[in-house]
Amino acid sequence: MNKIWIIAKKELASFLYSPIGYVIGFITTGLVGYFFYIDTIYSGFAGMHFTISLLATLSLFTLPLMTMKLVSEEKKRGTIELLMTLPIKTSEIIIGKYFAVLLVFLMILAITFLHFLLILIIGNPEFLVNIGLYFGIILEGMALLSIGIFISTLTDSQVISGLVSIGVGLLLFVINLLSDKVSGIWANIFSEISFGKHLSGFFRGVIDLKDVGFFILITVLGILLSIVYLDNEKWRK
């Protein structure tokens, strides 16, 4: 656990020193503020539905920007060799890096949470539904970050890592649209692996264990694949 935190600290520091974290934070909170004003304050709806759905879409682009460098930059600079020759497990490297981006994501979310507190003060929102919405977006973020870190282990190019992650995220988000066009098992598969479908329950105020389980499964899978891939690279080089 200790070493995971050492890696996470290093990654967090690199977010502090590089503009990317600030830019993503600024864009996210800025757009969220804008939509919050349009949807909630201006039209008087006491809830975060529209704002969170914007965040869910925005994350498809911002989270890959956060994960794209995690491993690919180490590969490009060769520092992965440094890490891999120090007494630290590959799993600790990956999980540490994952925690760092998750923490940045949660910090940005925390800023948007202020809007909800504002609604709580001036309006009468359905408290649990809105908390459920946040729960949903956190789960979606966890899965996207995990996919992003895995794709980042596959290449030493940050740009490719970022673009592919965005592409995969977008595809997974809307892949349920395909399920109407095909039949049989594929219809089920396309529907079941869709982020959009699993997220929709949270917007209806329903927290289904199946949806929660789906996002957790994707998260665990992404992290595991990253560890296995990186660990096995020593066989291929």
Next chain:
Amino acid sequence: MIKIESLVKYYNEFKALDNISFEINQGDIVGLLGPNGAGKTTTMRIITGYLSYDSGEVKIGDLDPQDKPLEVKKIIGYLPENPLLYDEMTVFEFLKFICELKNVKEVNKEIERVIEITKIGDKKNQIIGTLSKGYKQRVGLSSALISDPPILILDEPTSGLDPNQIIEIRDVIKKMRKSKTIILSTHILPEVEEVCNKVILIDKGTVKAIDSIEGIKNISQGRPSIIIKCDDNNKLKNVLSKIDYITEIEEKESEIEVFIKNESYKKELLETLVANKTGVYEFYSPKISLEDVFHRLTIKEGDNE
């Protein structure tokens, strides 16, 4: 301390290491010598556990880096060919990061200890990206020294440095003689002669020679000989022709090379020459440099192909 037995490593179809075997004892400073692409870095990466191997046996102490990677990584300090550093960190932050990953208890004290050895105290708070190549190399060496590992693997520790820096890095390595087992790769031959007590010469993925520096020179030296310069070559030849332990006399422009049965006759020969008043003013065994050996051993193979 380090034992490698019939090690084979492929990169896809390319056989990078072909049946390499050697053994390194505790306290040895071993020069891993070979032309570019010989397999030096691959061998080192396998020892550090960064790369796996296809067949053979690798033992660090009694640990296999493939089975017990963490344990092996704990006892090895590794300096890769181009020091791998986080450019955005300061020297201190970087070394602190390494200390933490190596489980060092007293971080500040350990950092002070290593930067004292590598003499980078004045750059402690400088951003690594702004340092010169020589200083970066020393930061890399410092990180390898952290936690005082008994084995050091140094991949071309002096490449790209200016002559003064080379001397400094060599001094650092020499200071660790006895206390550590060191493998350093290089193609700078005087470096090996200066720091190492053992040479492993590899070329095209195979071991060409393993020996002490003297031993490796003898390999290609063949028969012992002595070069003599004197005032009167005819008189000298006359004297030499009567000595029975001389096997051959070869006259060159201004000197004569005399081949003797073995090294122990040197003293007797000199005394004879002086007693016969041949006017000897130079009398020495021809020095075979590692360059010659290196060249001969690595080129010969190429000629055969």
